Amino acid sequence: MADNVVEKHDLEPDVWSEWLLHRRHADDPAYAQVVQAVVEGYADRVLEGAQLADGMTLVDVGAGEGLVAFRAIDRIGPSLRVILTDVSAPMLGYAESVAVQRNVRAQCTFLRCTADNLKGIADASVDVVATRAVLAYVADKRAALVECFRILKPGGRLSIAEPILQDEALYARALRRRVEDQSQPVDRLLTLLHRWKAAQFPDTEEACAKSPIANYSERDLLNMVRGAGFAQIHLQLHIDVVPSLITSWEVFLGSSPHPWAPSLKQILAERFTPDERQFFEQMVRPTVESGKNVTTDRAMYLQAQRPFS
Numbered sequence: 420m421a422d423n424v425v426e427k428h429d430l431e432p433d434v435w436s437e438w439l440l441h442r443r444h445a446d447d448p449a450y451a452q453v454v455q456a457v458v459e460g461y462a463d464r465v466l467e468g469a470q471l472a473d474g475m476t477l478v479d480v481g482a483g484e485g486l487v488a489f490r491a492i493d494r495i496g497p498s499l500r501v502i503l504t505d506v507s508a509p510m511l512g513y514a515e516s517v518a519v520q521r522n523v524r525a526q527c528t529f530l531r532c533t534a535d536n537l538k539g540i541a542d543a544s545v546d547v548v549a550t551r552a553v554l555a556y557v558a559d560k561r562a563a564l565v566e567c568f569r570i571l572k573p574g575g576r577l578s579i580a581e582p583i584l585q586d587e588a589l590y591a592r593a594l595r596r597r598v599e600d601q602s603q604p605v606d607r608l609l610t611l612l613h614r615w616k617a618a619q620f621p622d623t624e625e626a627c628a629k630s631p632i633a634n635y636s637e638r639d640l641l642n643m644v645r646g647a648g649f650a651q652i653h654l655q656l657h658i659d660v661v662p663s664l665i666t667s668w669e670v671f672l673g674s675s676p677h678p679w680a681p682s683l684k685q686i687l688a689e690r691f692t693p694d695e696r697q698f699f700e701q702m703v704r705p706t707v708e709s710g711k712n713v714t715t716d717r718a719m720y721l722q723a724q725r726p727f728s
C-alpha cells in the first residue's frame with residue numbers, strides 16, 4: 420500500500436497542529452508532560468480493548484501525533500503493521516518524523532484522508548481499527564463507523580475512546596439562560612463566565628444540534644456502531660471528578676479544551692473590556708492557583724467486532 424503523498428507545502432500549521440502541538444498545553448513544557456501522561460492512559464485503554472497480536476495490521480484513524488499507533492508498536496514490536504490516517508497534513512508530517520526518530524518508519528504507512536472516507540485502505544484488509552478523540556470532530560459519525568466496518572476483516576476489532584462534551588455545552592446553555600433571565604438581577608461574574616464558555620462550546624439548542632462535539636452522547640455512538648453492523652459491543656462511560664491539573668494562571672489562560680476552542684487569553688483579548696478582564700482575573704485566578712478547581716472528565720470507551728459472517 421503506497422503512502423498518500425504529503426507535500427512539503429501542505430505542512431503549514433492548521434487548527435489541529437496548532438492545538439495538539441501548542442495550545443493543548445499552552446506551550447508549557449511541564450504541563451505538556453502532565454497532558455502526555457493523561458492521554459497515554461486513554462491510549463492504553465484503547466489498546467487493551469484492541470486485543471492486538473503479532474503480525475496484525477492496525478489502523479489508527481485520526482492519528483494526530485501517533486499516540487495510539489506508537490504505543491501499539493511499543494507493545495507488539497516489529498511484526499505490527501500500522502496505518503496512520505489523518506485529515507491534517509502537518510500532523511501526518513509530524514507523526515512521520517516521530518516514526519523516523521523511533522526507528523519504526525518501515526512498519527508505518529501514512530494516509531491523508533478523512534475518517535468518513537478511508538480511501539487507500541482496501542475492504543476487509545485490517546485486523547484492528549482504533550481511534551481516540553477523533554469521531555467527536557467528525558460531522559458524519561455514521562459514515563466514519565461504516566468505513567471502519569468496511570476495512571476490518573471479518574472478526575476484526577474496533578476500539579474507540581471519545582470525549583463526551585455534551586455537558587459542557589449544557590453548562591454554557593444554562594449560563595445563557597441565567598444571564599438572559601430578566602426576572603433575576605444581572606450578575607457580573609456570571610455574564611463574563613457565560614461569554615467565556617460560549618466562545619468554546621455551543622450555548623443554544625440549535626447550535627448544539629449542529630455541533631459535532633455536542634450533538635452526541637455515548638448511547639448515540641453505541642447505536643451508530645450497532646447500525647454500522649458491529650457485534651459484541653461493549654461500552655464503558657468513565658466520569659472522573661478530579662482536582663484540575665491546571666494550577667498555573669498562564670497555562671489556564673493559554674490552553675483550551677478542544678481544537679476548535681479559542682484560549683481564554685484570546686477570549687479575554689477579543690471579547691472583554693480592560694475593566695472586565697481585570698475583574699474576571701480578580702475573581703477566577705485565586706481559585707485556579709489554589710489548586711481547588713475541580714474538573715469533570717467524561718470519556719467513553721467502546722469495543723466491538725465485525726462479525727465473521
Ligand SMILES: C[S@@+](CC[C@H](N)C(=O)[O-])C[C@H]1O[C@@H](n2cnc3c(N)ncnc32)[C@H](O)[C@@H]1O
Nearest residue numbers: 435481482483486505506507533534551552553
Ligand atoms: C484531538 S486530536 C486526537 C489525536 C490522536 N488520535 C490522539 O489520540 O492523540 C484529533 C485528531 O483528529 C484529526 N481529525 C479531525 N477531523 C478529522 C476527520 N474528519 N477525519 C480524520 N481525522 C480528523 C485531527 O487532525 C487530529 O489529529
